[in-house]
Amino acid sequence: MTSRIGVVTFPGTLDDRDSLRAVRIAGAEPVSLWHRDKDLKQVDAVVLAGGFSYGDYLRAGAISRFSPVMETVVEQAKAGLPVLGICNGFQILTESHLLPGAMLRNNHLHFICRDQKLRVETTDTAWTADYEAGQEISVPLKNIDGRYVADERTLDELEAEGRVAFRYLDGNPNGSLRDIAGVTNAAGNVVGLMPHPEHAVEPLIGTGRTDGLGFFTSILKKLVSA
Amino acid sequence: MTIKTLDTVKHASGTPEAEQPWKDLGLKEDEYARIREILERRPTGAELAMYSVMWSEHCSYKSSKVHLRQFGEKAPANDAMLVGIGENAGVVDVGQGYAVTFKVESHNHPSYIEPYQGAATGVGGIVRDILAMGARPVAVVDPLRFGAADHPDTKRVLPGVVAGIGGYGNCLGLPNIGGEVVFDACYQGNPLVNAGCIGVMKHEDIHLAKASGPGNKVILYGARTGGDGIGGVSVLASETFESTGPAKRPAVQVGDPFQEKLLIECTLEIFREKLVAGIQDLGGAGLSCATSELASAGSGGMRVELDTVPLRDATLSPEEILMSESQERMCAVVEPDKVARFMEICEKWDVIATVIGEVTEGERLEIFWHGEQIVDVPPRSVAHDGPVYHRPYARPDWQDALQADDANKLARPATSAELREQVLRLIASPNQASKAWITDQYDRFVQGNTVLAQPEDAGMVRIDEESNLGVAMATDGNGRYAKLDPYTGAQLALAEAYRNVAASGARPLAISDCLNFGSPEDPAVMWQFAEATRGLADGCLQLGTPVTGGNVSLYNQTGETAIHPTPVVAVLGVIDDVNRRTPIAFKEEGQLLYLLGETREEFGGSAWSQVVHDHLGGLPPAVDLDREKLLGEILISASRDGMIDAAHDLSDGGLIQAVTESCLRGGNGARLVVPDGLDAFTFLFSESAGRAVVSVPRSEELRFTDMCGARGLPVTRIGVVDGEAVEIQGEFSVELAELKDAHEGTIPALLA
Amino acid sequence: MARVVVDVMLKPEILDPQGQAVQRALPRLGFEGIADVRQGKRFELEVAGPVDDAALARIHEMAETFLANTVIEDFIVKVESEKAGSAEKAEGPK
Amino acid sequence: MARVVVDVMLKPEILDPQGQAVQRALPRLGFEGIADVRQGKRFELEVAGPVDDAALARIHEMAETFLANTVIEDFIVKVESEKAGSAEKAEGPK
Numbered sequence A: 001m002t003s004r005i006g007v008v009t010f011p012g013t014l015d016d017r018d019s020l021r022a023v024r025i026a027g028a029e030p031v032s033l034w035h036r037d038k039d040l041k042q043v044d045a046v047v048l049a050g051g052f053s054y055g056d057y058l059r060a061g062a063i064s065r066f067s068p069v070m071e072t073v074v075e076q077a078k079a080g081l082p083v084l085g086i087c088n089g090f091q092i093l094t095e096s097h098l099l100p101g102a103m104l105r106n107n108h109l110h111f112i113c114r115d116q117k118l119r120v121e122t123t124d125t126a127w128t129a130d131y132e133a134g135q136e137i138s139v140p141l142k143n144i145d146g147r148y149v150a151d152e153r154t155l156d157e158l159e160a161e162g163r164v165a166f167r168y169l170d171g172n173p174n175g176s177l178r179d180i181a182g183v184t185n186a187a188g189n190v191v192g193l194m195p196h197p198e199h200a201v202e203p204l205i206g207t208g209r210t211d212g213l214g215f216f217t218s219i220l221k222k223l224v225s226a
Numbered sequence B: 001m002t003i004k005t006l007d008t009v010k011h012a013s014g015t016p017e018a019e020q021p022w023k024d025l026g027l028k029e030d031e032y033a034r035i036r037e038i039l040e041r042r043p044t045g046a047e048l049a050m051y052s053v054m055w056s057e058h059c060s061y062k063s064s065k066v067h068l069r070q071f072g073e074k075a076p077a078n079d080a081m082l083v084g085i086g087e088n089a090g091v092v093d094v095g096q097g098y099a100v101t102f103k104v105e106s107h108n109h110p111s112y113i114e115p116y117q118g119a120a121t122g123v124g125g126i127v128r129d130i131l132a133m134g135a136r137p138v139a140v141v142d143p144l145r146f147g148a149a150d151h152p153d154t155k156r157v158l159p160g161v162v163a164g165i166g167g168y169g170n171c172l173g174l175p176n177i178g179g180e181v182v183f184d185a186c187y188q189g190n191p192l193v194n195a196g197c198i199g200v201m202k203h204e205d206i207h208l209a210k211a212s213g214p215g216n217k218v219i220l221y222g223a224r225t226g227g228d229g230i231g232g233v234s235v236l237a238s239e240t241f242e243s244t245g246p247a248k249r250p251a252v253q254v255g256d257p258f259q260e261k262l263l264i265e266c267t268l269e270i271f272r273e274k275l276v277a278g279i280q281d282l283g284g285a286g287l288s289c290a291t292s293e294l295a296s297a298g299s300g301g302m303r304v305e306l307d308t309v310p311l312r313d314a315t316l317s318p319e320e321i322l323m324s325e326s327q328e329r330m331c332a333v334v335e336p337d338k339v340a341r342f343m344e345i346c347e348k349w350d351v352i353a354t355v356i357g358e359v360t361e362g363e364r365l366e367i368f369w370h371g372e373q374i375v376d377v378p379p380r381s382v383a384h385d386g387p388v389y390h391r392p393y394a395r396p397d398w399q400d401a402l403q404a405d406d407a408n409k410l411a412r413p414a415t416s417a418e419l420r421e422q423v424l425r426l427i428a429s430p431n432q433a434s435k436a437w438i439t440d441q442y443d444r445f446v447q448g449n450t451v452l453a454q455p456e457d458a459g460m461v462r463i464d465e466e467s468n469l470g471v472a473m474a475t476d477g478n479g480r481y482a483k484l485d486p487y488t489g490a491q492l493a494l495a496e497a498y499r500n501v502a503a504s505g506a507r508p509l510a511i512s513d514c515l516n517f518g519s520p521e522d523p524a525v526m527w528q529f530a531e532a533t534r535g536l537a538d539g540c541l542q543l544g545t546p547v548t549g550g551n552v553s554l555y556n557q558t559g560e561t562a563i564h565p566t567p568v569v570a571v572l573g574v575i576d577d578v579n580r581r582t583p584i585a586f587k588e589e590g591q592l593l594y595l596l597g598e599t600r601e602e603f604g605g606s607a608w609s610q611v612v613h614d615h616l617g618g619l620p621p622a623v624d625l626d627r628e629k630l631l632g633e634i635l636i637s638a639s640r641d642g643m644i645d646a647a648h649d650l651s652d653g654g655l656i657q658a659v660t661e662s663c664l665r666g667g668n669g670a671r672l673v674v675p676d677g678l679d680a681f682t683f684l685f686s687e688s689a690g691r692a693v694v695s696v697p698r699s700e701e702l703r704f705t706d707m708c709g710a711r712g713l714p715v716t717r718i719g720v721v722d723g724e725a726v727e728i729q730g731e732f733s734v735e736l737a738e739l740k741d742a743h744e745g746t747i748p749a750l751l752a
Numbered sequence C, D: 001m002a003r004v005v006v007d008v009m010l011k012p013e014i015l016d017p018q019g020q021a022v023q024r025a026l027p028r029l030g031f032e033g034i035a036d037v038r039q040g041k042r043f044e045l046e047v048a049g050p051v052d053d054a055a056l057a058r059i060h061e062m063a064e065t066f067l068a069n070t071v072i073e074d075f076i077v078k079v080e081s082e083k084a085g086s087a088e089k090a091e092g093p094k
């Protein structure tokens, strides 16, 4: 039986179709999930896709956090369900306190869209096992609230526990502390990052690279071997 | 507080002599008389409001109509046209059962007053137009014009406009795949903010704006109606009656892209379930426009209970509700038994929907307010029978002198060192410099179908994941050329956009345009307009690319001074397999560079004449549309058959501009040789039309040059992709790093 | 150093999507009884010199020409005492 | 109906690029003497019922869990009298 990976659509989610496509290209079965449903349709993993849920009007992710679907996601994530938050999804995960820190307006105050080089700092998560530790990848970055902040103690803790999952290379695009592009929870099942791996899964589209496919093949392998 | 007397139809019939503020609403005396004649009585306040806004220049095209007719009259026979001018947007067949709708519109004036919101709502408006045709919006483009790059006000306007376009488009999830940024002092007090959108649907999903089927319900859905964007109608509210609402209604609206995103998803779901008989977006003139257009395109009768309209501000008068340009609203005509399902879908997407009326047997548009009739008009008379002006036009007396001031006689660089210096100055000038600082604020990846985007010649998106069918679009316009000769200038805009699309490997199919001009009351401006439309219509006929729709923006001026005539043309192309797209990057070292087309001494209106001499005079480059067509065919065949790996069209800035961009994009240098019969200066800077530079693998050289020879297209080998510098043999060499600094440093330095 | 606060709010007749989003979310979060929410900006300016009428006039001008766009926004200039939280009734986070 | 205002500001130790951008622009526009600028959010809540301690406690909770993210922001809850502009010294636009 193929693994089922759910992608949540909130009002204002934009990259849900892209994430579903990435799941499909990786060989898993994509399942659409709706913000008003508590039911996760028995998926094996969940992707919180990018976009501007609720317009990001209060703070990115602040309103979506309180949706019915998130009640279940939070509960099950704590019990080990693999969850990947991309961009707005990452913001929702920090607002839900599944991941530490918070996201603020980019230090240059502009939306920025570019091909971004990253280093995969840990392969010890459900979503990065297919990469090599220290591997450099390029995936699109596109956001206006992408500046990762947390207090010094939290940052030190993340570093010490190897929970900084991705770091920006070749210039920090938004003022994120310690060049952090993404983090993981202690168990490694919940991962969030600002750049968009789901936009880098086909050779012709976007930047023309497929460096993001590893996220989806990682989870697939993990689920199949589980 | 005075109790407001409702100006009902009955009241109006009984008080024929009542004074009415038609003048303050922008109507002319004969127009007001005409309304009285149509109604055989004086209009009510609500009717007057509707007529005044629908008969305005913006909605009725009264000055431009007689010229725009040529687009229909001279339309080339074209099988691809499914829906032509007159609907919200035209629709073309792109094969495999798909249809594409696209259009460009202007939001110039609001963007000067409130750059962020003005530009944002411009994007919102054009996207709803596309949506109303039944299509899923798949990409946006934004041709922009600003005042001088170093003028302090440009620092206010440009960042706001760019943030607004990004803020709205990014939040909707529409990739921005192209546009323009041009600086010129003539746009100082009147920037041009044009926005275009492309939508895709299956043939059977095309929807039209018409209200037919008596008994069908009229449903208003989306945002609540507020007091924004009412403009002239505040006059009505305050002068005819004792106003009870806020005294002044703002002319600028705030956009809510989140609401629009919900509206898109909700509407697409409604289309999927085939729940609407007719649909119309609410844009300029709000409900007045939507109800009168829907009714007149259908069987004619419609009854609306205006007090059912959900309001944001309870103090709004019926006139104001009719006029409000509140954003993010749509109006649908739905069969009674489908209303419940329609409402369910709206509820699912948190979209407010209200039945406000129904289609009737009659031929009148009737609007009621708390049970009393305040509008009773033939809808056609509001929507279509507005005034038509034959405005006087005359070739301006300064035109001859301008054309006689020949740019070809300007002092040219005397030494290689001077030539080199001018090359660097040109590619670093604000108009020729990289616009990445701007375009990096736009999401070009969202939806996961973007094949090409800035800084490529054309934007391209895949529309079918199985077959790899794709569409491409480029927008172009050169106000300097058009000022020198509006007829030729319009054709050059068309030719350039056509060439850009062909250079990307796509086949140009049809066009949309946005015609930005000064005041139509100035005969010189009207002449520019007449010439430009004539040029464009003739050009489209010759190229076989019909005009599917567009937009006219007049009164673009600072005080008495009009902007350069600025016709902006958007060409849509189709490509059967996006794998065959041609990028601009010189990626492969050792490949041969060929120049296609002929290079003449043509410097009138050129970037070189502006940057080096601050000069505008002479004649623009000559146009040869048959040549453009041939060039296009060669570029498309070469891409399809794998004969070229890169292509870049030549336009403003000439060859050196194109080569610089292709080298920087590919990270490779080039060694160029000045061809026999040309001097280095003309080779590098001339802006002769009908040209492109291509990068050819050595294995394909013979096949490619044979094809050009056989078809009669001049082709000249000009060099090779090589090294870390752009070298002009016998003249000079510039390291890529130095080119990059010059090209990419300018805009951030001015604006960041 | 004195603190001057400039509050910038959208004019009442202008759509406030941010305030609306907050208001719509409140009942879902279990907060009832809030009839309307408007969201605006608050600027806290630390003024180096004395906050006399001349200084206030300048700040007023700054608010009018720069901090707010009076086509769509209203603003208010307030002088706060040295310590923040001078409002009638204030509760800060613990 | 009573108005309760919630002011939300970034914590002092968090970089505020928006405030900084304003501050940097001021001298260019000819406004001198502003030593620091911080930009935050202002929420105006129209409360339907009485603003008693229970209501304020609820609004405080709302601010803490929703209007502000206390990882990065501080907030203050203020009751404004019926009319706005109750601050010590206020100037509105003409």
Ligand SMILES: Nc1ncnc2c1ncn2[C@@H]1O[C@H](COP(=O)(O)OP(=O)(O)O)[C@@H](O)[C@H]1O
Residues within 6 Å of the ligand: B141, B142, B143, B144, B176, B177, B178, B179, B180, B181, B435, B438, B439, B453, B454, B455, B456, B457, B458, B459, B475, B476, B500, B649, B651, B652
């Ligand atoms: N405002 C804009 N929005 C999006 N793309 C833009 C904008 N301005 C310029 N571009 C893109 O930058 C590239 C270079 O623009 P331009 O020099 O005008 O192209 P060309 O000369 O080929 O018409 C093109 O890909 C164009 O689409």
Ligand SMILES: [Mg+2]
Residues within 6 Å of the ligand: B457, B476, B496, B500, B649, B650, B651
């Ligand atoms: Mg071009």
